[in-house]
Amino acid sequence: MTSQLSSKDKAWSARFSEPVSALVQRYTASVFFDKRMALFDIQGSLAHAAMLAKQGIISAADLADIERGMAQIRQEIEGGGFEWQLALEDVHLNIEKRLIELVGDAGKRLHTGRSRNDQVATDIRLYLRSAIDDILQLIRTLQSALVDLAEREHATILPGFTHMQVAQPVTFGHHMLAYVEMFGRDAERLADCRRRVNRLPLGAAALAGATFALDRYEVARLLGFEDVCHNSLDAVSDRDFAIEFCSAAALSMTHISRFSEELVIWMSPRVGFIDLADRFCTGSSIMPQKKNPDVPELARGKTGRVNGHLVALLTLMKGQPLAYNKDNQEDKEPLFDTVDTLTDTLRIFADMCSGITLKPQAMRAAALQGFATATDLADYLVKKGMPFRDAHEIVAHAVRDCEQAGCDLADLPLEKLQTYSSLIGADVFDVLSLEGSVAARNLVGGTAPAQVLQAVARWRQKLAAA
Numbered sequence: 001m002t003s004q005l006s007s008k009d010k011a012w013s014a015r016f017s018e019p020v021s022a023l024v025q026r027y028t029a030s031v032f033f034d035k036r037m038a039l040f041d042i043q044g045s046l047a048h049a050a051m052l053a054k055q056g057i058i059s060a061a062d063l064a065d066i067e068r069g070m071a072q073i074r075q076e077i078e079g080g081g082f083e084w085q086l087a088l089e090d091v092h093l094n095i096e097k098r099l100i101e102l103v104g105d106a107g108k109r110l111h112t113g114r115s116r117n118d119q120v121a122t123d124i125r126l127y128l129r130s131a132i133d134d135i136l137q138l139i140r141t142l143q144s145a146l147v148d149l150a151e152r153e154h155a156t157i158l159p160g161f162t163h164m165q166v167a168q169p170v171t172f173g174h175h176m177l178a179y180v181e182m183f184g185r186d187a188e189r190l191a192d193c194r195r196r197v198n199r200l201p202l203g204a205a206a207l208a209g210a211t212f213a214l215d216r217y218e219v220a221r222l223l224g225f226e227d228v229c230h231n232s233l234d235a236v237s238d239r240d241f242a243i244e245f246c247s248a249a250a251l252s253m254t255h256i257s258r259f260s261e262e263l264v265i266w267m268s269p270r271v272g273f274i275d276l277a278d279r280f281c282t283g284s285s286i287m288p289q290k291k292n293p294d295v296p297e298l299a300r301g302k303t304g305r306v307n308g309h310l311v312a313l314l315t316l317m318k319g320q321p322l323a324y325n326k327d328n329q330e331d332k333e334p335l336f337d338t339v340d341t342l343t344d345t346l347r348i349f350a351d352m353c354s355g356i357t358l359k360p361q362a363m364r365a366a367a368l369q370g371f372a373t374a375t376d377l378a379d380y381l382v383k384k385g386m387p388f389r390d391a392h393e394i395v396a397h398a399v400r401d402c403e404q405a406g407c408d409l410a411d412l413p414l415e416k417l418q419t420y421s422s423l424i425g426a427d428v429f430d431v432l433s434l435e436g437s438v439a440a441r442n443l444v445g446g447t448a449p450a451q452v453l454q455a456v457a458r459w460r461q462k463l464a465a466a
């Protein structure tokens with residue numbers, strides 16, 4: 001990137017008697033990072049120019065020149081040959097300067113009725129809209145991978161935990177579908193956020209609106225925006241749409257982080273419920289035996305970073321009077337990094353689902369250890385006519401006795417079980433088994449294998465329709 005430029009080349013040069021120092025130039029420039037919006041900047045400029053021509057504000061020949069120049073600039077950028085100049089501050093001035101170099105006066109007319117303030121707000125919205133569309137697709141891919149896993153393991157039993165204590169047996173498929181639900185809500189939030197991203201700031205100009213007869217609805221139509229921003233001060237200054245996105249992204253990362261935490265615990269040799277394919281793990285430089293679940297750990301760590309970006313943007317906004325302030329230039333790096341981090345994480349997790357190998361024996365052994373079917377025994381007694389609180393008390397006694405004897409409820413002979421209640425019959429062993437326990441929770445949202453399969457079918461339909 002070059003940094004030499006005489007002050008007469010600056011977009012705002014004539015007003016100034018001395019150039020900024022090299023440090024100020026670097027400090028105030030954003031081209032290092034906002035050049036990633038270059039193609040959206042061109043897209044916005046072309047729509048603006050087309051509208052200017054249609055309104056008779058510039059000539060058809062000017063428009064043709066602008067289109068020709070922009071086509072070349074696009075090629076230069078895509079081919080890596082475009083020369084970005086630090087002294088030109090940002091993506092907008094870099095492209096405009098090159099356009100003027102290429103097509104002369106027509107290039108100088110492009111900025112008619114426009115400011116970098118409404119231009120940058122438009123670029124961010126175009127960029128973010130496209131990022132949201134990519135992310136929505138990735139969420140669906142991850143959900144599909146989880147649904148596949150849920151279907152395959154719809155009847156595999158592991159202990160369900162509350163307070164990290166064995167609570168009741170659940171099916172692995174059901175457990176995976178819990179995350180499918182979470183990611184489903186994330187997608188809903190992003191789709192809703194997209195509606196507010198998808199509005200056009202151009203026409204707001206610097207802050208008060210333009211003096212030319214711009215057709216804002218035409219520009220909105222050309223750019224695929226659903227509406228225009230209806231207040232010029234608001235259009236150039238607020239970044240709530242980006243904050244909203246970061247909030248939805250932080251929630252999505254939080255869901256991934258919870259999943260990561262489970263994968264890490266499950267993969268610990270102490271637990272040993274799963275193994276993760278080698279391609280998602282790394283070794284230790286000193287301990288030859290180690291295989292570490294780096295990908296989920298990093299995802300958990302990166303969640304902190306995405307949450308931080310949300311707080312950064314909220315803080316960026318909170319002290320700003322209307323309308324545009326240079327503070328807003330600081331919106332981009334957190335936003336871009338949020339998009340990148342979420343995008344990469346979703347992609348890698350979708351792939352990782354196929355790299356999860358279950359160890360059903362270990363899951364089963366763990367489920368058998370913690371009196372996971374105690375509630376089933378209580379429910380059994382209730383179904384035989386006992387009030388639930390009494391049943392709860394009786395089963396608590398039985399559990400305490402088993403704990404002392406070092407056995408499970410299902411290990412007690414029928415005669416022993418009947419000493420707790422005469423309501424207990426030989427059919428009790430159906431509910432004391434892990435299979436009996438999960439199969440009994442056969443209602444919408446329950447863990448029964450039959451319900452898991454129904455939920456899988458429901459999600460497959462939803463994902464196909466999305």
Ligand code: ARG
Pocket residue numbers: 030034090116117120326328329330
């Ligand atoms: N680079 C600036 C940004 O990111 C573009 C808008 C600058 N506007 C201005 N009046 N300095 O916000």
